[in-house]
Amino acid sequence: MNWKKEQNISPHFVDFGLSATRFGRLAWFQFSPVGKPTFILFKKNQNGEFIKEQELYMDKEEFAKLSNMKDYILEHAQNLAEQQYSGALEKGLTMNQILEQCQDVMDVATQKNRRICATIKRYKMADPNSIYIQLRVFCRKEMEEFKQAAYVNYRLDEFVDLCKVLNDFV
DSSP, rough: OEEESSSSSSSSEEEEOSSSSSEEEEEEEESSEEEEEEEEEEEEEEOOOEEEEEEEEEEEHHHHHHHHHHHHHHHHTTTOOOOOOOOOOOOOOOOHHHHTSSSSEEEEOOSSSEEEEEEEEEEETHHHHHHGEEEEEEEOTTOOOOEEEEEEEEEEHHHHHHHHHTTTTO
């Protein structure tokens, strides 16, 4: 793992799940050891450069809840039963439509207008490496339906590495 500390407003970060084509990053700001934790997924583009593909922010309480649930989420992903292939999600779906298409859904934190879930999907039944854990944030304005605001989609092996990083915060 690559621990890096920078000064002032630059975040500290840990890279995990390093592969030739993608990696995850957990970043936080120096003035608060675990303030505004940010989960990021980088993917290699056509030019061979890693670019930020997905990003999700949490507050301290949400981060603490996720840290406490990480082993439970990981256990569910590793024991994912053979279920029918559900395929990739379409854009513009409601929260309920998205959650219905996942093989497993675990609430991390729920507030009046914000909900964070960990979901698990196995995209190809013949390929055990197609299991992904998504951290999803759904938001809404007063009296509106929840809509997905952000998500980060980690492969199972990347989530295993993320759990090791989270162990350092506990």
